Amino acid sequence: MKHRYNTISQTLQDQYGQRIRKICVDGGFTCPNRDGTCGHGGCAFCGERGAGEQLDASLSIRRQVEVALEHAAPDSKWILYFQNFTNTYAPVEVLKERYDAALIDDRIRILDIGTRPDCISEPVAELLASYQDRYEIWVELGLQTANDNTARRINRGYDLQCFREAVSILKAHGLPVIVHIILGLPGETLDDIRHTIDLLNQLKIDGIKIHSLFVMKGTRLEEWYRNGDFTPISMQTYIEWALDCVLRLSPDITIHRLTGNCLRELLAAPDWIPQRDLILHTIDRRMYRENLSQGSHFSPASMDCST
Ligand code: SF4
Numbered sequence: 474m475k476h477r478y479n480t481i482s483q484t485l486q487d488q489y490g491q492r493i494r495k496i497c498v499d500g501g502f503t504c505p506n507r508d509g510t511c512g513h514g515g516c517a518f519c520g521e522r523g524a525g526e527q528l529d530a531s532l533s534i535r536r537q538v539e540v541a542l543e544h545a546a547p548d549s550k551w552i553l554y555f556q557n558f559t560n561t562y563a564p565v566e567v568l569k570e571r572y573d574a575a576l577i578d579d580r581i582r583i584l585d586i587g588t589r590p591d592c593i594s595e596p597v598a599e600l601l602a603s604y605q606d607r608y609e610i611w612v613e614l615g616l617q618t619a620n621d622n623t624a625r626r627i628n629r630g631y632d633l634q635c636f637r638e639a640v641s642i643l644k645a646h647g648l649p650v651i652v653h654i655i656l657g658l659p660g661e662t663l664d665d666i667r668h669t670i671d672l673l674n675q676l677k678i679d680g681i682k683i684h685s686l687f688v689m690k691g692t693r694l695e696e697w698y699r700n701g702d703f704t705p706i707s708m709q710t711y712i713e714w715a716l717d718c719v720l721r722l723s724p725d726i727t728i729h730r731l732t733g734n735c736l737r738e739l740l741a742a743p744d745w746i747p748q749r750d751l752i753l754h755t756i757d758r759r760m761y762r763e764n765l766s767q768g769s770h771f772s773p774a775s776m777d778c779s780t
Contacts, residue, residue, distance in 0.1 A: 478719050500575070527736065547580075
């Protein structure tokens with residue numbers, strides 16, 4: 474069943490004429506929200522590795538890429554994704570050194586950098602833009618929500634204005650912006666989520682990753698969950714809310730992800746998170762049955778969102 478929303482896999486297939494796969498790399502960075510620069514302990518949901526738990530950080534950056542490409546077909550094409558923690562959190566010379574250490578093979582076509590808005594600056598954007606003659610560059614920003622009260626509650630460590638400024642810097646350098654949002658954050662309602670989507674439409678971001686808040690072992694969120702201070706949303710609620718996002722999202726934005734993923738051994742709750750296929754099929758079936766598609770509920774008027 475073809476999705477009735479813009480998926481990144483289809484977009485890349487159209488653009489490159491073949492499937493493009495992803496190499497995830499741990500670039501050896503940390504995060505200002507963990508080392509005390511802007512906060513301690515990190516975002517409440519963030520695990521010890523800052524994502525990319527499956528990666529072998531004992532290998533050099535170059536070796537991680539070599540291992541990933543060891544059995545890759547000669548005509549295959551790849552996205553190189555710097556995943557763990559904040560991959561623009563270092564002096565520009567160090568960033569360049571680490572990106573260059575990974576860009577070792579012509580089959581890599583896209584350099585994808587996961588980071589935080591407070592680690593985007595003019596020099597960082599200039600460096601990233603300097604790769605654009607050889608690669609497609611993506612920058613992924615973890616926003617999670619446009620609601621600053623929720624952001625404080627989860628200890629995100631920057632405010633919405635900071636996010637707006639980062640998007641503006643990246644856009645000014647022609648760099649595509651992919652934004653991560655989370656559904657089911659503590660205290661958030663569907664109205665909060667709609668407000669986040671309206672803001673992203675307004676800022677004309679290029680891509681979005683959506684997932685449900687899940688509880689990873691060893692996080693502050695797990696303490697809240699065990700104490701009864703946080704209850705994850707149900708799968709049914711997630712499906713309703715994710716569908717609502719897709720319908721409200723501008724048709725110009727590409728959806729890079731619509732479900733969450735967590736290593737089973739690290740997942741504390743909820744137990745439905747691994748049922749990704751069921752979630753996506755349910756959304757697809759609803760969209761077909763009700764003749765809905767991405768942007769069905771998008772209204773340019775909702776883009777007048779000033780907060
Ligand atoms: S910004 Fe990212 S890496 Fe840093 S604490 Fe939050 S989720 Fe973890």
